[in-house]
Amino acid sequence: MNPSATRRRAIGIALVALVTAGALAACSSSDAKTGDAAGGTYVIWDPYPQFDDSSAWVKLLGDCGTKAGVVVKRTAFDTTDLTSKTLLAAQQGNAPDVLIVDNPVVSTLAEAGVLTSSDEIRLDTSAIDPNLLGAGQIAGKAYGIPIGANTLALYYNKSVLAAAGVDITSVKDWASLTAALAKVKAAGKKGITFSAIGTEEGSFQFLPWFWGSGADLTKLDSPEAVSALSLWTDWLKQGYAPNSVINNTQTTSWQEFATGQFAFAENGTWQRANAAKAGFGYGIIAVPARDGGTAAAPTGGEFVTVPVQKTTARYAISQKLVACLTDTDNSLATTTTLSYIAPTAAVQAKQVAAAPDLAVWVSAVKAAKGRTGDNLGTKYPKISQPLWTAVQAALSGSANPAAALSTAQAAAAAATK
Amino acid sequence: MSQRTRAADRPSVRRPGENAGAFSPRPRPVRRARSEQWAAWAFLVPVAVYLLAFFAYPLYRNVELSLRDYTVRSFVHGGAKFTGLGNYAKILKDPAFVPALTHTIVFTLVSLAFQFTIGLALAVFFARAFPLSATLRALFLVPWLLPLIVSASTWSWVLNTDSGVANAVLQQIGIPPVTWLTSPTWSLVSVIIANIWIGIPFNLVVLHSGLQSIPGQLYEAAQIDGAGGWQQFWRITFPLLRPVSAITLLLGLVYTLKVFDIIWIMTRGGPTGSSATLATWSYQLSFGNLLPAFGPGAAVGNLLILMASAAGLVYIRVQKRQYQP
Numbered sequence: 001m002n003p004s005a006t007r008r009r010a011i012g013i014a015l016v017a018l019v020t021a022g023a024l025a026a027c028s029s030s031d032a033k034t035g036d037a038a039g040g041t042y043v044i045w046d047p048y049p050q051f052d053d054s055s056a057w058v059k060l061l062g063d064c065g066t067k068a069g070v071v072v073k074r075t076a077f078d079t080t081d082l083t084s085k086t087l088l089a090a091q092q093g094n095a096p097d098v099l100i101v102d103n104p105v106v107s108t109l110a111e112a113g114v115l116t117s118s119d120e121i122r123l124d125t126s127a128i129d130p131n132l133l134g135a136g137q138i139a140g141k142a143y144g145i146p147i148g149a150n151t152l153a154l155y156y157n158k159s160v161l162a163a164a165g166v167d168i169t170s171v172k173d174w175a176s177l178t179a180a181l182a183k184v185k186a187a188g189k190k191g192i193t194f195s196a197i198g199t200e201e202g203s204f205q206f207l208p209w210f211w212g213s214g215a216d217l218t219k220l221d222s223p224e225a226v227s228a229l230s231l232w233t234d235w236l237k238q239g240y241a242p243n244s245v246i247n248n249t250q251t252t253s254w255q256e257f258a259t260g261q262f263a264f265a266e267n268g269t270w271q272r273a274n275a276a277k278a279g280f281g282y283g284i285i286a287v288p289a290r291d292g293g294t295a296a297a298p299t300g301g302e303f304v305t306v307p308v309q310k311t312t313a314r315y316a317i318s319q320k321l322v323a324c325l326t327d328t329d330n331s332l333a334t335t336t337t338l339s340y341i342a343p344t345a346a347v348q349a350k351q352v353a354a355a356p357d358l359a360v361w362v363s364a365v366k367a368a369k370g371r372t373g374d375n376l377g378t379k380y381p382k383i384s385q386p387l388w389t390a391v392q393a394a395l396s397g398s399a400n401p402a403a404a405l406s407t408a409q410a411a412a413a414a415a416t417k
Numbered sequence: 418m419s420q421r422t423r424a425a426d427r428p429s430v431r432r433p434g435e436n437a438g439a440f441s442p443r444p445r446p447v448r449r450a451r452s453e454q455w456a457a458w459a460f461l462v463p464v465a466v467y468l469l470a471f472f473a474y475p476l477y478r479n480v481e482l483s484l485r486d487y488t489v490r491s492f493v494h495g496g497a498k499f500t501g502l503g504n505y506a507k508i509l510k511d512p513a514f515v516p517a518l519t520h521t522i523v524f525t526l527v528s529l530a531f532q533f534t535i536g537l538a539l540a541v542f543f544a545r546a547f548p549l550s551a552t553l554r555a556l557f558l559v560p561w562l563l564p565l566i567v568s569a570s571t572w573s574w575v576l577n578t579d580s581g582v583a584n585a586v587l588q589q590i591g592i593p594p595v596t597w598l599t600s601p602t603w604s605l606v607s608v609i610i611a612n613i614w615i616g617i618p619f620n621l622v623v624l625h626s627g628l629q630s631i632p633g634q635l636y637e638a639a640q641i642d643g644a645g646g647w648q649q650f651w652r653i654t655f656p657l658l659r660p661v662s663a664i665t666l667l668l669g670l671v672y673t674l675k676v677f678d679i680i681w682i683m684t685r686g687g688p689t690g691s692s693a694t695l696a697t698w699s700y701q702l703s704f705g706n707l708l709p710a711f712g713p714g715a716a717v718g719n720l721l722i723l724m725a726s727a728a729g730l731v732y733i734r735v736q737k738r739q740y741q742p
Contacts, residue, residue, distance in 0.1 A: 084704055090493045108708050112489035198687035200707060243578040246599035246688050378489075381708035389689055396688035398601045 041071045042317060045086070046100040047079035047302060048338070056337045064324035068317050083108065086307070090114040095307035097318045098325075100147060103135040103370060104200070106303050107377040110136075110143045116306045118142040121319045123306075127328075127344045135370030136303050138377040144305035145326050148340030150269035151297040151368040152208055153360060158281035160189045160263045168283060173292040174212075174231055177264075181240035184263040191240035192264040193256040195248040196232070196395055200381075202388040204298055205250065205266055206232070207371065208287040210387075212295025217376060217383050220390065221402070221409040227290065229401035233394045246395050268300060269361050270339050284360045286367065299368040301340055341365040382415035476722075482715035492711055504716040511713075513690055513698060521694040521724075524609055525673045531613045533666060536620025541654065543621070544628045554621075561618035569682035572611040573598060576683075598684050601691035608680045608692050615679065616672070620665055627661030628654070660735075667732040671725050695721050 044061055051057045058074060065072030075096075077085055083105050089095045095114060109115050118125055118141075125133055125145055132146045161168060164187035166180045181191035195205045209232065210217075215225035235241040245253065250267060257265035258278050266287065275282050289295040304325055306318045324330060326343075332350055335342045341361050342348050348362045372380045386408035393404040483504050491497035508514055543554050560568060575582050576597035584594040597607040635653050644652065677696040680686060686693030686701060693701070695717055703714030 080704075083707070084709065087489060087492055087709070104707050108489055112493045114493055198685040198689075199705065243596050243599045244580075247573065247684060378708055381706050385706055389687075392688040396596075396600050396691075398689055398691070 041073050042068075042098065042314075042321060043096040044072055044074045044098045044100070044321070045082065045096040046074065046076055047082050047102060048100075049076040049078055051076065051337075056333060060325070060330060060334060060337075064321050064330075067324055068320040070317055070321075072321070086114060087112060090307060093310055095309070097306070097309065097314055098321050099305045099307050100302045101144075101305060103146065103299060103301060103303050104372050104380060106136045106143050106305060107138045107372040107380070109305070109307075110138050110141070111378045114307050115143045116308055116315065118144065121306050121315045121322075123319065123322060127346065129343055129345065129366065131366070131369050131373075132299055132301075132343045134373030135299060136305075137373070139375075144303035145322060146299075146343040147302050147304050147326060148331070148335040148338050149299050149301040149343055149365045149368070150340050151299055151361070151364050152205065152266055152268050152287060153297070153364045154192075154285050154287055155257060155265045155267055155271070155275060156283050156285065157257070157260060157263055158283060160184060160187075160260070163187055164189060164263065166263070168285065171285065171288065173288050174290050177288060178231070178235070178240070181235065181263065182238070185238070185240055190242060190256075190262045192235065192266070193242060193248065193253045193262050194232075194245055194266040195250045195253045196245045196388075196391050197247055197249055198388055198392050200384060200388070201250055202391055203384040204300070204371070206387065206391050208266070208295045208297040211297075211369070212287060212289035214290065217374065217380070217387075219409065220383065220387060220412055221406040224290075225405050226402045229391060229394050229405060232391070233401050236395055246392060269341060269365075272339055272361075284357070286360060286364045294364070294367045297364060297368045298371045299365070379416045383412045386411040386415070479715050479718060479722075482711050483713075483719050485712060487711045489709065492709075497712075500712075504712040505720075508713050508716050508720075513693065516690055517693050517695050517698045517717075520605055520692065521674065521696070523605065524612070524676070524694055525670060527609050528612045528616060528673050528676075529666060529669050532616035532620050532669060533662070535613070536617050536665075537624050537658075537662075539617070539621045540624035540628055541650065543625055554625075557621055558618045560615045561622075565615070565678040566682060568615055569611065569679045572607075572614075572679075573683045576607050599688060601688055604684045604688060604692040608683050611679055611683060612673065612676055616669060619672075620669065623665045623668075624658065624661060627658050627665075631657045663735045664732070667728060667735065670728045671732070674721060674725050674728070695724075 042065060046057075048057060061072050061074050079102055082099075082101055086095060086099060086101070086109060090112065099109075099115075101109065106115070110117075118136075123142075123145055125142060128146060129149075132149050133142060136143045136146070156168060161180070161184070164180075164184040166183050171177050171180050184191050196202045206228070209228040210225060213224040213228040213231075215222050215228060219225070232241070236243060236245070242256065244256070248256070253265060254267050254271055254274065256262060257267070258274070260278070260280050286294040287297055304322050306315060306322060309315065309318075325334065328344065328347055331342050331344065331347045334340075335347065335351065336354075341358070342351055348365075352359050352362055371384070372378075376383065389411075390399075390401075390404040390408035393399040393407070394401045398404075399407070484499060484501060485491075485497035486500045486503065487497045539557065543550055574580075576584075578584060578594060578596045578599055581597070583597065588594060595603060597603050631654065635657075636649055639649050639653060675696055676694070677700060680692055680694060680697050681700065684692045685705075686697035690698075699714050699717035699721065701714075702710045702717060
């Protein structure tokens, strides 16, 4: 045998060995979590990548683990990534022990059989506001606990309104709001900004107006729905709202408001901290319904859920972790950290006592309703997409509101059949 | 590979080790031949494992996804019904299909035409060294070096209807503002403009290096014969640049077919699907909704793969023809 052939064979064998070893290591590492039930490591996934290990939120996770006698391993994902990551992990039998996930996704994950129901793991949800629990109820079963809630309201710029001679207390319904926008435009400022982007965010922002008109998600082409979409479309036509709303995310819409040129912005609880930094006086009113009163806005915020595990013995500890994260004392700290409204009346009262300006938000959250509620569950996404498409069609002028919504209704009916 | 090239290649590519193989004309001890075969296979293993794990398996999974009726439940727990070409029938019948296909074709062809023409013009311009030419050329590379999310976000600011630079400039010269990203008529144009800008540097670089390989004497001879600038370009530069041009265009075709990020960041394929291509539609189906539709999403993805591999095959053929003597 010549020397070069020997050497080549040796290298070949070494390479095979390396590849095999690598493959074995890859297989074995995935088994690390499925250890014994008592003690050990518990995995928590959350959609809060903005919090690092030194944050109050991650410290709370650690403390809850210590109380339950386990080590908590936390991974943060971008919220848009979390659904597919969870589905893939569940497919591999590798789901986290505790999953904190955006509320409209709960019904999808429950439908996929990824989540345990609240009865199964004996979660106590009696103190939680029923309208918030709605998003996690599918076919008579409840899944998870809301960790906190947020919703939409109208921020207004005090100096812009003062310059235009608008008294904010006069804004009570759609007609008075539109009149206020007209005055603002006449004074040379811009009226209102919102997000009508072609994603779930667009539906989320349109829903307060949709529900505020009295429309129902099961009938997208009702005259009420058309009146809501016409309201937005007319604002664009009159120049009360900028054309850019069609592509605005809630963040870019906020950036427009932060320029100080806009009288109103539809945005969420989570912008409170930024509003304080904006450098102008601002106030908040609930989104008005068509004929006055407060429109129901969709609830935002996450649910704490317990995904299905192979070793059911793990649920006892997971349940302790969930209870710890949502108990009254921690809830105040958590919701303050996340800039959310607490899901229980007791903690809401404490929040308002600490920060009186939260009162508007608390009443908005009480009036809010879950998108997947009304027994829509996983039908909601199939309705939401035609809805945001209709909003885009009407605002961009490619169809009038009535035609856009009747197309949407046809698409939604076909998809949810 | 044609018979002619194989015969021509043989003598030069044969290496010493090859004699020892099973095809060797001289009889050899069987044991040694076999052991060397094992070594040869062992060498193949890493690349084979790599190909299987990162190309064959995902491709197989994608085809499988597209042939079954996956719901979120069956995605996790298995047992999705085999539906044959059901998902393909569904997407072909979908009212969004024809627009998405048309947009993909228009997007790709228009982008390629402009990228190539502008890239070639700039390459010819930079072929002669002049003061600061290297600096200028480096500046033209910037779009290529920027992360796509940065360039796409910047373009959406530039093209913002109310506060964008583009409309401010138009207003200066008396043209009313254009609703670039927010009207169904303009959204596709806008993403094409951004994509052309991003693609020019690639064309510039490849064509510029192609120009370097054209001998200077040809131009001197042509000048002596009295050929002008245009004639030199059409009779020397263009024909001699043909092989490089073909490769540039074909690579560009494959890159442009799959463009997703720019469109998604700038318009999300909207408004109302007016700038949706097959790539954004596939993403929309699989990940752009609270309730993922993996089957149809994978089916659209596979159509794109088919289109890209057709282009890839053309590329391989062209490349082969080039290396023929």
